[in-house]
Amino acid sequence: xxxxxxxxxxRKYANEHTPDVLEKVLKAPLNENTENTSVxxxxxxxxxxxxxxxxxxxxxxSLSIIFVNIHFWGSNRENGIVPKVTLxxxxxxxxxxxxxxxxxxxxxxxxxxxxxxxxxxxxxxxxSWKEIYAGPLNYRYETPDFIRVVNGDKSxxxxxxxxxxxxxxxxxxxxxxxxxxxKIDDIAKNDSYKLVGSEKIDGIDxxxxxxxxxxxxxxxxVDTYWxxxxxxxxxxxxxxxxxxxxxxxxKTDFASDIDEESLKPNFPSNVPVIDRLTEFDIFHxxxxxxxxxxxxxxxxxxxxxxxxxxxxxxxxxxxxxxxDYYNEDFTKFxxxxxxxxxxxxxxxxxxxxDDVLKRLKDDLKSxxxxxxxxxx
Numbered sequence: 001x002x003x004x005x006x007x008x009x010x011r012k013y014a015n016e017h018t019p020d021v022l023e024k025v026l027k028a029p030l031n032e033n034t035e036n037t038s039v040x041x042x043x044x045x046x047x048x049x050x051x052x053x054x055x056x057x058x059x060x061x062s063l064s065i066i067f068v069n070i071h072f073w074g075s076n077r078e079n080g081i082v083p084k085v086t087l088x089x090x091x092x093x094x095x096x097x098x099x100x101x102x103x104x105x106x107x108x109x110x111x112x113x114x115x116x117x118x119x120x121x122x123x124x125x126x127x128s129w130k131e132i133y134a135g136p137l138n139y140r141y142e143t144p145d146f147i148r149v150v151n152g153d154k155s156x157x158x159x160x161x162x163x164x165x166x167x168x169x170x171x172x173x174x175x176x177x178x179x180x181x182x183k184i185d186d187i188a189k190n191d192s193y194k195l196v197g198s199e200k201i202d203g204i205d206x207x208x209x210x211x212x213x214x215x216x217x218x219x220x221x222v223d224t225y226w227x228x229x230x231x232x233x234x235x236x237x238x239x240x241x242x243x244x245x246x247x248x249x250x251k252t253d254f255a256s257d258i259d260e261e262s263l264k265p266n267f268p269s270n271v272p273v274i275d276r277l278t279e280f281d282i283f284h285x286x287x288x289x290x291x292x293x294x295x296x297x298x299x300x301x302x303x304x305x306x307x308x309x310x311x312x313x314x315x316x317x318x319x320x321x322x323x324d325y326y327n328e329d330f331t332k333f334x335x336x337x338x339x340x341x342x343x344x345x346x347x348x349x350x351x352x353x354d355d356v357l358k359r360l361k362d363d364l365k366s367x368x369x370x371x372x373x374x375x376x
Contacts (some may be wrong), residue, residue, distance in 0.1 A: 004138065005345055007112045017092070018064065033254075043284050047364040053336070057114050059343075060207075063361050066249065073215040077278050078156050079124070083084055090193055090194050090195035090209060091207060093195060093207050093227060093232075094184075094193060094209065095186055095188065096232045097184055097227055097232045097233070098184050098185065098187075098188045098195075098257065099232075100232040100233065101180070101181045101233075102181075102329070104133075104177075104254075105134075105135075106133060106134045106257075106258050107133050107252065107253070107254060108130070108131070108133070108179060108252070108253040108258070109130070109131050109133065109176065109177055109180075109250060109251070109252050110128070110129070110130045110131075110247065110251065111128065111129050111130075111131075111176060111248055112127070112128045112249050113125065113126075113127045113129075113246065113247070113248045114126050114127075114247050114326060115129070115244060115245070115246040115247075116244070116245050116246075117242075117243055117244055117245075118243050118244070118245050119243045124244070127143065127145045128143065128144065129142065129176060130142050131175065131176050131177055132259075132262050132263060133175060133177045133249050134258050134263060135171035136175065136329070136330035137151075137152055137170050137172060137176060138150065138151060138152070138263055139154070139175050139263070140262055140263055141174060141175065141179070144160075145159070145160050145161050146158065146160065146243075147267070148162070148174055149170075149171070149263065149264065150170050150171065150174070150175075150267045151170075151263060151264065151265065152169050152170065153282075154167055154168075154169070154170055154277070155167070155168050155169065155170045155171050155174070156265035158271070163271055163272070163276065164271065165265075165267055165271050165272065165273045165274070166273075166276050167273065167275045167276060167277055168276045168277065169277065169280060169282060169311070169313065172176065172310075172326065172330040172333070173330075173333045173351075175330075177238075178330055178331050179327070179331075179351075180234065181186070181331045182331035182332060184234075184332060185332075185354075187205070187209070187211055187223075189223075190211055190213065192213065193208055193209055193272075195207060195208070195209055196208050196209070196210045196211070196224070196340065199226060199227075201226055201235050201236060202235075204228055204229075204230075204235060205229045205230070206224070206226075206227055206228055206229060206235055206236075207226075207227045207229055208224060208226055208227075208241070209224070209225045209227060210222065210224050210225075211222070211223040211224075211225070219242070220240075220241070220242065221239065221240070221241050222240045223237065223238070223239050223240075224237070224238040224239075224240075225237050225238075231252075231254070233250070233252050234250055235250055235329055235348060236248070236249050236250070237247065237250070238248075239297055241329065254318075255374070256294060275367075276295075278314065279315065279316055279317060280313045280314060280315065281309055281313075281314040281316060282312070282313060282314075283311065283312040283313075283314065284309075284311055284312070285309070285324075286291045286299060286309065286312060286314070286323070288312075289312040289314060290323060293314060293319075293321060294316055295340050296339065296345075296362065297312075297320070297321060297323075298336070298338050298344075298346060298368055298371070299323070300336065300360055300363055300364055300367075301363055301367065302333040302359060302360060303325055303334065303360070304327075304334075304352065304356055304360075306327045306328055307325045307326065307327050307332070307334060308325065308326065308327075308328075310324045310325060310326045311324050311325065311326070311327055312324070316337065319339070319340040320337065320338060320339045320340065321337075322335060322336065322337045322338070323335070323336040323338075332350075332351060332352060332358070333350060333351060334348065334349075334350045334352065335348070335349040335350065335355045336348055337349070343370070343371075343372060344368075344370070344371045344372070345371070345372045345373075345374065346364065346371055346372065346373045346374070347374045347376055348360065348361065348374070348375050348376065349376045357375055361373050
């Protein structure tokens with residue numbers, strides 16, 4: 001049983017550290033210079049060397065299991081003996097998929113999404129969209145009724161049904177490609193994914209990965225992904241949340257050259273334009289923003305590692321401010337809105353998991369008294 005627990009810990013460590021990093025760690029030279037030291041120091045050096053070697057061997061064994069599918073053998077776990085454990089190739093598939101998405105600089109991707117209640121057989125939504133992506137602050141997202149063009153620090157939103165264009169601060173979180181990358185990062189960190197088979201979609205060979213999540217029978221999620229074996233890109237995604245089934249199909253063009261004109265806000269000249277940038281003051285440091293308001297800005301101490309302040313928005317027409325944080329590749333975000341009226345209200349919006357957000361909420365509650373915190 002101890003061996004099994006060690007194996008689980010090693011696999012957890014291996015999943016949290018990519019093979020690239022592990023290779024660097026394991027190749028790092030050990031300091032074995034024990035000359036001119038006391039006998040006790042020499043003993044400690046030997047024990048440290050042995051301990052380090054054991055840890056390195058355990059990690060290498062874990063990686064061998066992951067990549068080569070070595071088997072552990074046992075019989076009956078109920079008797080304290082570990083059963084046969086086989087790590088499938090799902091880790092390799094997810095890791096390759098994550099690396100592929102990370103390396104994309106430009107892409108054209110089209111999606112079709114149908115959501116249906118499986119009990120009532122009622123179609124809840126039927127949408128299609130297209131994105132031309134050249135970066136988190138340089139993309140075009142288009143549906144039949146709406147177009148968003150993000151170009152630098154501005155976002156042009158064209159509402160066709162309203163015959164109106166609104167200019168607002170840029171919004172990396174509105175990119176479907178970045179949302180998909182975010183989902184893949186979540187899959188890579190999720191221990192419950194598994195390879196459930198292979199299938200052809202429109203003549204393309206795919207691996208089928210299943211991810212299960214949810215805290216109870218009344219709140220269960222099953223995500224299934226069909227991943228192109230050749231390109232490592234997702235061709236189809238199916239999400240079953242209780243009785244609601246959503247199917248998204250993707251068509252991807254790995255375009256290295258993108259028409260620059262398509263990333264410009266070239267809209268009909270007769271459409272009215274509302275410049276909402278005048279409703280905000282934009283700052284890039286909390287210190288600068290603090291000088292522009294008459295209240296102490298609520299600043300969290302426990303922002304997750306890897307996140308940085310992107311910008312601070314001060315609402316001119318309200319006694320309010322917003323702190324926008326993103327991780328390095330803009331796939332994860334935390335928006336903290338602070339409103340001052342009869343009472344202080346804080347709204348937290350994010351695509352992080354509930355545990356991380358709960359720690360953030362608890363941090364703010366312990367630091368600031370008499371505030372209302374809402375999680376969106």
